[in-house]
Amino acid sequence: MEIRESAEDYLERILMLNKSMGQVRAVDIANLMNFSKPSVSIALKKLRQNGYVNIDGGGYITLTESGLEIAERVFERHRLISQLLMALGVDEETAKEDACRVEHDLSVESFEAIKEYCRKNLQIQ
Template sequence: MLHQKRGSIRSVDLAGYMGYSKPSVSHAVKNLRTGGFLVIDENGCLCLTDKGRTVAEKIYERRQFFMEQLIAAGVDQETAEQDAHQIEHAISDLSFQKLKEKAQQTN
């Protein structure tokens, strides 16, 4: 996650990293704050709440799982990253758990 790489993050950093406009990021940050997923500290840095961290870790776990599976199947790194990003948001919790269990059984 970006926070692990850089430490503290501001909205402008996130916009640059993600390639989104500052207004788009500002809107998303507002929604995440309203939902209780993040707070902004006195320096303007974005900080995940416990609730936000839980969701971020869940998404990160999914992305890593799907990237590993796709790369193991012979998909190139760039395509695996793009596809894993899409899959991580589209798949249900139940389907992800079943796939993860199946992968653990075969290892």
């Protein structure tokens, strides 16, 4: 199933928030992404309907197995591409912004080649 870039961004942010805060609610996502609460609510409804997140009675959001798989893939791409760009001399803010653009469209083959290059030549894991 193909997933849209915006959904990948939401899943990645949920993962990031979960790592830093432990529990995630819609308001946390809205604050992090600088989106309105209604926009986040609509996105979360779609993510839930597609089986990527669960939302309990207290409003806490967790990633399903498929949601976690996507989030971890996108997060790994973002992290590695950011580190590569910074190693090449790009400032951190620009590197992170550019990584966010690239992470969604890069083929598996290209990303694996970049990952191997970084591991061998730059000691970036």
